[in-house]
Amino acid sequence: MKTFLKAATLALSLGASSLAMAEPVKIGLITTLSGGGAGLGLDTRDGFMLAIKQSGNKDVTVITEDDAQKPELAVQIADKMIQSEDVDILTGIVWSNLLMAVVPGAVAQGKIYVSTNAAPAALAGEKCDPLYFNAAYQNDNLHEAMGEYANKGYKKMFIMAPNYPAGKDSLTGFKRYFKGTVANEVYTQVGQTDYAAEIAQIRASGADGVFAFLPGGMGIAFMKQYAQSGVKIPVMGPGFSFSQDVLPAIGDAALGAKASGQWAKDLDNEANKKFVPAFEKEYGRLPSIYAVQAYDAAQLILSAASKASVKDTAAFTAELKKADIQSPRGKFKFNTNRHPIQDIYVTEVVKDGGVLTNKIIEKIFTDHGDAYAQACKK
């Protein structure tokens, strides 16, 4: 009966109009809304919902749940959303270890996953999947950009990242482009709050620069402790380490830090000029990179949904892949492995009217893809 009803609605909807949105789309947004990573998840949710709200589309429903940054919880929520809520598309996971726990199962059950952030190397190469899209980047990208940037003026770098898939991707990406020597390569614990031991090693390393990939609360703790330590070696990192969600908490200790990003608040394009004020008006704070990525993920889904039925995954994913959106990042298209090809910039933390924010200082990569795309045959 249920299948008959579904088939009937499908036939009706197809017959009734080939125009937009006859088919309701149900999206499951799983993200981190509590704990030290909550800032990232809140921006993900708010960026996503802003695009949905702006579209005025009543056929799209989004159900949101908090994964508390715990893989086992994310899997439970995903199972529940797929089996009892019957969602069509999953999205929103911030962390690569959680994504790795959820995505293989979800795509095996025929659900589409559009990532708003996490992009582990494992899912970009051989194990890529036609139902898995990434609207953000591939994990290595921003780190590659910093490796390239460090070539200008840094000879010996101290590099560190948390010990989880994105952390390994991070340092791999950095080293892929950095031509100088690596003084030391340190993996910290995920969610670590005390960096005294690492700071002591930085002090003793004789490095002329520090590359730290520490998203969310980890970066806040590290930068605050680093500022107190008396170590003066300049710190750089991927955009996450100095993104808008952590800057107010780090405070002036972040001033002058260089970071890489595929978006910044001052990026000059029409979509961005509309997006930043709209986000500020809606939520009363500046958007972070996570908000932009989620905003684009929602735009991608809306764009595909206006042209194909979500029940026809082949047609729907073909539309998704066209990436027919106006991204605040400017140029945006999908690579063969359904990860973005986009420009990447280097930014500097500055004070703009009393508010800490990132300002673009140069474009480091143009139309940058990732190193795993050739390995993706699906």
Next chain:
Amino acid sequence: MTFALAIEQLLNGVQLGVMLFLMAAGLTLIFGVMGLINLAHGSLYMVGAFACATVAAFTGSFWLGLVASLAASAAAGALIEITVIRRLYARDHLDQVLATFALILIFSEGMRWLFGSFPLYLDIPPLLEGAVALPGGGQYPLYRLAIILAGALVALGLYGLISRTRLGMRIRAGESDREMIAALGVDIRTLYTLVFALGAALAGFAGGMVGALQSVQVGMGEPVLILAFVVIVIGGIGSIKGALIGALLVGVVDTMGRLLLPQVLSLMVPPAQAGLIGGALASMLIYILMAVILAVKPRGLFPAQA
């Protein structure tokens, strides 16, 4: 490895140890005197941190915040002792674990309800900002030195309290024979509430001090609680002296492990691999230490009661 690095890491280890001692002292005192396993001890640490951050943000003074963290966690401790914990002394440990685990959930959700999911921030007081020079050319953050000093003072104070005062005598008496001290006319219920509040205040004090180094957030107490349990198991459950030695041991072994293991491994495997494996091994190290100590001395280093 240079001399300066060794000194700095040793200090880091001691600082971590001192923080753990403040947590473990309360935990072990409560177990020693009341025979109670209190999983909610980490929540009291969180209460202290939140109280400190809130009062410091409101008044602009870190020191008032620290006083507030002591007061708030002692009050929260006394409150849960009177309402919940008191009913658990006669029950077995499983009931205690269940009830105090429920308290963790209640505290966490309560804090989330009151303060939201975003972490709060607490700045280091201007007096303790910056770094001081160390022998050997190194530098060390002044605030961390202050934590070590505060912890040492608390340890001394606790020693004085327990060995020199009437209250301490009653605590010791309570540890060795509960029925007898009640029979001698000591108000055991008030004593238990006092001890519980004291343990809670120590945890809250630790929370307030650590809050300035890290972010203050819901659930911050549980990782520390696990370490504190490792400390009291190593030190011998119920022994303050054991808690102190155990805490310093865990602090130094953990910090030195994180530094040395990757370096030792890098002699055998490529540096990237050494970093990964060394990092993973270092996080297991204190548990391995605990297992080894338990194999040799099943009751811990300083068992409280023979």
